[in-house]
Amino acid sequence: MSGHGFHVHGPHDHEVEHAAHSNDQFSSRIAVMTAIMATVGAILGYEGGATQNEAAMLKNSAAIKKTEASDRWSYYQAKSGKQNLAELAMIIPGSDIEKYKAEVARYKTEKEEIKKEAEALERQVVELEHASEASLHQHHRWAQAMTAVQIAISLAAIALLTKKNWLQYASYGVAATGVGIAALAWMHI
Template sequence: MSGHGFHVHGPHDHAVEHAAHGGDNFSNNIAVMTAVLATVGALFGYLGGATQNDAALFKNNAAIAKTTAANSWNYYQAKSNKQNLAEMASSLPGMPEPTQAKYKADVARYEGEKAAIKKEAEKFEKESDEWNEKSEKALHTHHQWALATTAEQIAISLAAITLLTRRRWLLSATYVVAVIGFALGAFAWLHVDPIGALMASGGAGH
């Protein structure tokens, strides 16, 4: 405990502290490796948080576009109702010719206005779908970054256990998990979905 509060040691801190008193190459190599893994893990965590924020922002944009589209469709329906009333009024028996012509002109005007409103509503619906797709992709990338970060954290813990137990076979396990974390990070960076690609190729084969 320091004068400013508690300080919580992580696996990397213990590994480095142990290595500092070890004085041998085995301990020093693991200390360097855990320092690298901690740095890479922190980078993966930052990128994972950034993509999560992007996913939330894109989802919010999709909701705004969807609401705008709904408002446009409501406006479109209101114009349709006015057009129907104008059509009914223009077909009433005994309607004076000038008045009948006015209602027919209103019908034509409403039809033109409806076309513009429909086009706008469809545009916002498409925009909403595009934002939703971007949000899903960003969220998937976030999950990849989260898995990569978790793999590096596990590798750091294994390195600490290796340092304490001096079991060299655990060092091999540490390398394997660390490489898996690097691979997951590379997939997230390149926006590659290996599982989805395998499932797609398997489906195509059938």
């Protein structure tokens, strides 16, 4: 913070500033690796968001198709009701039996087409729901990869502050794990 000539540094700010102005190879390597990890993390974050949106869109499409299938089944039931009325009308004395036989036949034909449409819509619902689940699984992989990269960046910051080589290598290892998980996401595994 600064104000009217008074300036206070936090311990981390001082260390980062010192590392930036020195020829310390350790700090330089970590700074470059941290920048690379941050870039990779940004890409992973984007992919995670994109697959989450795709999963939501597919789930929404499945819900719409499910409504359309329900509508077709309601229409099928309406045709069944009309067919039943026509069949009943055939047994009423003095009714035009041939007229009602033709109506029954027409309703049966119409119902078959409606049934095929409803069943096709139901198959689309199942396909869309499976695609949504697969996309959501891929989203989880991207999120896991992003989490690993964020942990790697945190380890790199700790390594920079403590000057511990083993933390530097741990950071690289966790970052490599994140890249491996990202590869699984990319391959839809």
